[in-house]
Amino acid sequence: MRSRPVRRLSWCLALLLLLPAACSKSRPGQPAARGGPALTGAPVADLDGAVDAGRPAPASGPVDDLLASLRPGVRPGIARAIGVADLGELSFYDIDLRLDPDAGTFEARERLDFHNRTADTLDRVVLRVYGNEFGREGEAPPVTLQSVAVAGAAAAVEHPGPTTYVVPLPAPLPPGRRVVLEAVFSGAAPRQEPGQTGMLRQGLEMIRSLFGGGGGGIEGYGILSMGDGIVSLAAWYPVLARYFADERRWDDEEPAGIGDVGTEDLANYRVRVRLPGQATVASSGVELTRGATPTDVTFGGVALRDFTVLASRTYAVVERTVGETTVRAYVPQGREPFAARILDDAVAALEVYERRFGPYTLTELDVAAAPLIGGAGGVEFPGIVTVATMLLQDLSESFGAWLPPGMNRLPILDEMVEFVVVHEVAHQWWNGLVGSDSVRHPFLDEGMAQYSSVLYFEDRYGPERAARAADRNVKLNYHVYRLLGSPDGPVDRATGDFSGPLEYAALVYGKGPYFWAAVRKAIGDEAFDRVLHAYYERHAYRVAEPDAFARLAGELTGRTDELLALHRRWFHEAHGDEDLGTADLGQLLQLVIGDSAAAGQLTGMLQGLGGLDGLAGLLRMLQGSGGADGGSDGDQGLAALLQMLQAGAADGGAAPGMPLLPGAGDAGIDADGPFGELGPLFEMTRALLQPLAADHPDIARLVELLDRMLRGEDVSLVELLPLLLQTLQTLQSTYGLDGPDAGVVDPSLLLLMQQMAGGGTAARPSGRTRPDAGLRP
Numbered sequence: 001m002r003s004r005p006v007r008r009l010s011w012c013l014a015l016l017l018l019l020p021a022a023c024s025k026s027r028p029g030q031p032a033a034r035g036g037p038a039l040t041g042a043p044v045a046d047l048d049g050a051v052d053a054g055r056p057a058p059a060s061g062p063v064d065d066l067l068a069s070l071r072p073g074v075r076p077g078i079a080r081a082i083g084v085a086d087l088g089e090l091s092f093y094d095i096d097l098r099l100d101p102d103a104g105t106f107e108a109r110e111r112l113d114f115h116n117r118t119a120d121t122l123d124r125v126v127l128r129v130y131g132n133e134f135g136r137e138g139e140a141p142p143v144t145l146q147s148v149a150v151a152g153a154a155a156a157v158e159h160p161g162p163t164t165y166v167v168p169l170p171a172p173l174p175p176g177r178r179v180v181l182e183a184v185f186s187g188a189a190p191r192q193e194p195g196q197t198g199m200l201r202q203g204l205e206m207i208r209s210l211f212g213g214g215g216g217g218i219e220g221y222g223i224l225s226m227g228d229g230i231v232s233l234a235a236w237y238p239v240l241a242r243y244f245a246d247e248r249r250w251d252d253e254e255p256a257g258i259g260d261v262g263t264e265d266l267a268n269y270r271v272r273v274r275l276p277g278q279a280t281v282a283s284s285g286v287e288l289t290r291g292a293t294p295t296d297v298t299f300g301g302v303a304l305r306d307f308t309v310l311a312s313r314t315y316a317v318v319e320r321t322v323g324e325t326t327v328r329a330y331v332p333q334g335r336e337p338f339a340a341r342i343l344d345d346a347v348a349a350l351e352v353y354e355r356r357f358g359p360y361t362l363t364e365l366d367v368a369a370a371p372l373i374g375g376a377g378g379v380e381f382p383g384i385v386t387v388a389t390m391l392l393q394d395l396s397e398s399f400g401a402w403l404p405p406g407m408n409r410l411p412i413l414d415e416m417v418e419f420v421v422v423h424e425v426a427h428q429w430w431n432g433l434v435g436s437d438s439v440r441h442p443f444l445d446e447g448m449a450q451y452s453s454v455l456y457f458e459d460r461y462g463p464e465r466a467a468r469a470a471d472r473n474v475k476l477n478y479h480v481y482r483l484l485g486s487p488d489g490p491v492d493r494a495t496g497d498f499s500g501p502l503e504y505a506a507l508v509y510g511k512g513p514y515f516w517a518a519v520r521k522a523i524g525d526e527a528f529d530r531v532l533h534a535y536y537e538r539h540a541y542r543v544a545e546p547d548a549f550a551r552l553a554g555e556l557t558g559r560t561d562e563l564l565a566l567h568r569r570w571f572h573e574a575h576g577d578e579d580l581g582t583a584d585l586g587q588l589l590q591l592v593i594g595d596s597a598a599a600g601q602l603t604g605m606l607q608g609l610g611g612l613d614g615l616a617g618l619l620r621m622l623q624g625s626g627g628a629d630g631g632s633d634g635d636q637g638l639a640a641l642l643q644m645l646q647a648g649a650a651d652g653g654a655a656p657g658m659p660l661l662p663g664a665g666d667a668g669i670d671a672d673g674p675f676g677e678l679g680p681l682f683e684m685t686r687a688l689l690q691p692l693a694a695d696h697p698d699i700a701r702l703v704e705l706l707d708r709m710l711r712g713e714d715v716s717l718v719e720l721l722p723l724l725l726q727t728l729q730t731l732q733s734t735y736g737l738d739g740p741d742a743g744v745v746d747p748s749l750l751l752l753m754q755q756m757a758g759g760g761t762a763a764r765p766s767g768r769t770r771p772d773a774g775l776r777p
Contacts, residue, residue: 063087063268069286069301069383071324074361078303082266082541087302091115091267095237099275101311104191104226110183110237115176117265118243122173125150125181126250127165130235130261133254134220135190142224143187145238150181161254163261165238183238192227197371198397199390205374220261223308223379227371228389229332230312234381237307239264256496258504260438263431266541269307270300280315282330282368284308284383301362301383303541305432308381310368318343322350325360330368331392338392341414342367342421346385349422352459353452356529357429358536365428367421375501377420380449382432385424391417412472412592419453419473426452434536435543440494442504443512443571444546447491450474450513471591477510478576479583492546492571507576514580515570519550522566523557531556546571683710689727698726 067075067087079087092113099106116122127148132141141162148155148167158166173179195201223234242251242263255261270288273281274296285301301307312332318339319328327350329343346367350360362383370386372379378387394409430452431438431445438445454474458466481502482488489503491512498504520528531553539548550567554560569575583591686706693700702723705715 063092063302065288066268066270066285066300066302068288069304069362069364071359071361071363073324074359078361078541082303087268089115089117090303091117091240091265093237093239093267093269093271093307095269095271095307097271097273097309099231099233099273099309099311101231101275101277101279101313104189104231105187106189106233106236107186108184108237110181110185112181112183112238112240113178114181114240115178116173117175118245119175120245120248121175123169124250125167125169125179126241126252127167127181127183127238128163128241128251128262129165129185129238130163130255131187131220131224132162133257133261134224134235139190142190143185143236146184146186148181148183148238151179152182155181160252163254164241164252166250166252185238187236189224189226189231189233192222192225192371192373197222197227197373197388197390199393199395202373202375202390220374221376221379222371222373223376223386225371225373227373228369229314230310230369230371230389232370232372232386233309233311234306234379235261236309239306240267256439256494258498258501259442259495259508263435263438264305266303266305266435268300268302269304270298271307271309272296272298273309273311275311277313279311279313280317280330282310282315282328282366282384284381286362286364286383304382305435306381308384310370310384310386315368320347322347325350325363325365327365328367330366332369332389335369335392338369338417342387342417345418345421346425348460349425349456352422352456353426353429356452356455356459357532358540360428361433362428365425367424375505377416378424380424380427380432383428385421385427387417387420387424391420410593415469415472419457419469422456423449423453426456429536433541434539435541436546437543441492441546442495443491443508444544444549446508447512447515448549450509451516454513454517474510474513475580476588476591478506478580479510479588481506481510482577482582483585483588488574488576490572490574511576511580512570515567516549518566518570518579519553519563522562523553523559527553527557686710696727696730698723698730702727 070078079085082090084090092111094111094113095108096110097106097108114125127145129141129143129145131143135142145157145159145165148157148165150167150170153170155167158168160166167181169179220235223232224236225232239262242265243249244251251262269285271283271285272291273283274291274293275281277295279295281295281297281299283299284304284307285299287297288300289298290296291298299309310330312330314333315330316333316336316339317328317330318336319326320343321327327343327346329339329346331339331342346365350365354360364383366384368384368386369389369392370379372386372388372390376388377391378385380386391413395413426449427445430436430448434445436444450473454466454470457469484502486503486506488511489507491507495504498507519531523531531549534556535544535549535552538552545551547564547567550563551560554563557563570579686703689699689703689706693703702720705720705723709715
């Protein structure tokens with residue numbers, strides 16, 4: 001189950017967030033967005049009929065129509081590549097889905113024809129609904145499994161964890177036998193807040209998470225959510241858990257919250273999607289048939305590892321056919337120029353990777369904009385890749401007239417989009433075709449996708465631009481992590497063994513990919529190309545071991561010991577600084593910005609704040625001086641204030657319950673005015689600080705600067721940001737937000753904030769809803 005982004009974009013977006021300020025002015029705001037779609041369906045044929053448990057393989061039902069998902073040249077040899085006599089031996093998911101694209105709710109029925117391809121006799125089957133890891137804290141899980149029947153009889157299902165359902169079998173299921181499970185389930189895609197996918201909003205949230213803030217929002221990068229007029233349904237249906245053959249058990253461990261949540265076996269899929277009204281659906285597999293209405297469509301495919309559906313009433317679509325594959329790009333209406341661009345990138349990547357690795361096996365490839373959050377630039381699924389809608393926005397949509405000339409669409413943003421697209425397309429080979437354990441060994445598919453993207457830039461633009469793209473999109477993850485004082489370490493570990501997403505990004509996305517560059521340097525370009533082709537041919541439709549690439553390269557070159565030592569050095573030891581070098585803040589800013597003068601200004605500003613450590617302190621204070629849970633109970637007022645400010649910036653007006661501020665007029669601040677979406681934030685910050693200015697000269701000066709900014713005058717950021725830092729320190733020390741009485745907020749400050757908020761107080765989320773005790777017939 002793919003739940004992780006192409007790479008953490010935190011580093012680049014965090015630095016870009018400060019970019020316009022370096023040239024003259026200051027911070028936040030975000031574009032408004034509207035909620036998006038969902039789907040559902042009625043029973044599949046014979047869904048209610050009883051099926052005898054334990055029948056022999058392979059009769060899972062006809063799969064001839066599903067072969068339309070495969071290029072003709074691939075079809076004759078695919079069963080042999082998988083290691084089965086017939087494609088019908090694979091387990092089969094037949095799902096009927098009804099989706100309401102306006103409410104974001106769905107209902108579905110699933111018929112899972114499970115083939116026991118293990119060597120063990122099974123007395124139970126474990127299903128996972130990984131999407132139940134992705135709701136909001138304190139709310140019910142997004143997906144409700146209402147009932148499960150086995151061979152036509154209702155089953156007493158155990159539910160030991162949020163994503164785990166244990167289904168007992170009525171009789172032992174020997175190896176090679178089949179049993180049918182029927183599930184009825186429903187759900188609601190978590191709805192994102194207006195403006196949540198905005199570039200500035202995401203930049204703020206990612207910076208806060210970078211220093212330990214956050215919590216309480218939609219989890220799972222938004223892969224199961226609604227936003228920007230799009231519904232994204234990933235991890236939305238009951239799927240077979242992994243079976244560990246060496247341990248003779250099902251995987252029932254809950255996801256770690258970092259990286260992929262699971263790894264599925266190959267299976268055949270038929271998914272009928274029905275929704276009311278006009279809408280466009282992008283999905284895994286290919287379109288098989290249409291029903292009586294344009295929005296009654298059945299999709300399907302053979303030998304897929306997952307199945308994802310996206311839908312929108314506003315998708316604009318462009319397509320191009322390359323050989324036997326049709327490539328389509330889906331973007332919200334009004335973003336059509338981006339559709340043409342990402343279509344070009346996807347087509348070029350397809351051509352480069354087929355030449356470098358081997359054929360893409362499917363007849364369709366979709367690239368769809370999706371409401372991704374949490375640092376996800378893109379996420380891959382079989383036959384479809386997604387790109388975050390925030391990357392399809394210009395900076396002026398967040399910064400308005402505050403944006404200096406020439407900075408509306410920086411080259412690095414376009415490079416980011418291209419790198420995201422080609423990274424996700426590379427995943428169609430590396431974990432889509434060549435499988436790997438992306439939970440226990442995430443470095444393998446992620447590292448290969450990262451380095452494949454560098455090869456793409458090299459083949460399309462030449463080695464110099466490829467090296468620059470690698471520095472910005474790969475190595476930068478590692479360098480910023482080290483600049484923050486975090487330690488280097490082994491790359492090859494399970495997702496749950498990393499300290500957090502930043503270490504995961506730095507080592508898995510930032511350092512690990514350079515192993516493939518080291519192998520290439522050691523054996524030469526010609527031998528390296530042979531190894532890439534051989535690796536694809538040997539492991540397609542199978543699961544590669546963590547050291548399979550090094551062993552194969554050693555086998556083909558006669559240098560096994562040397563290349564296994566190289567594997568250990570890059571993945572099990574800590575030589576990152578020696579192998580990748582080090583960089584200072586100024587070098588990284590120049591790398592991101594591409595302008596030495598602007599980079600120098602921004603470097604000076606950050607040094608005035610005390611460097612990255614000072615920035616970290618400022619952001620922790622903005623968060624409420626708390627950790628991942630949002631701070632101590634006494635800090636809820638300041639954390640709530642930040643949330644109000646962000647909400648006001650997102651909506652282009654005052655936060656809910658907040659009175660109109662001076663100068664706002666009856667309609668509040670115009671988000672299309674000279675401040676863009678920054679105006680409301682400045683107004684509310686000034687309103688908070690004004691009553692405190694008489695007793696604190698630094699606060700008085702900050703209010704004066706805010707007044708000037710609200711009048712449209714330029715303000716020196718070199719003066720503004722240190723004043724902001726000093727003001728936050730004053731609030732901490734004077735009002736009990738720091739020191740021995742930390743967590744005891746002065747009542748006068750709380751009263752002021754409550755008055756601004758209309759008298760309300762913030763309440764911490766009560767925590768995730770506990771799983772049901774079980775489903776009973």
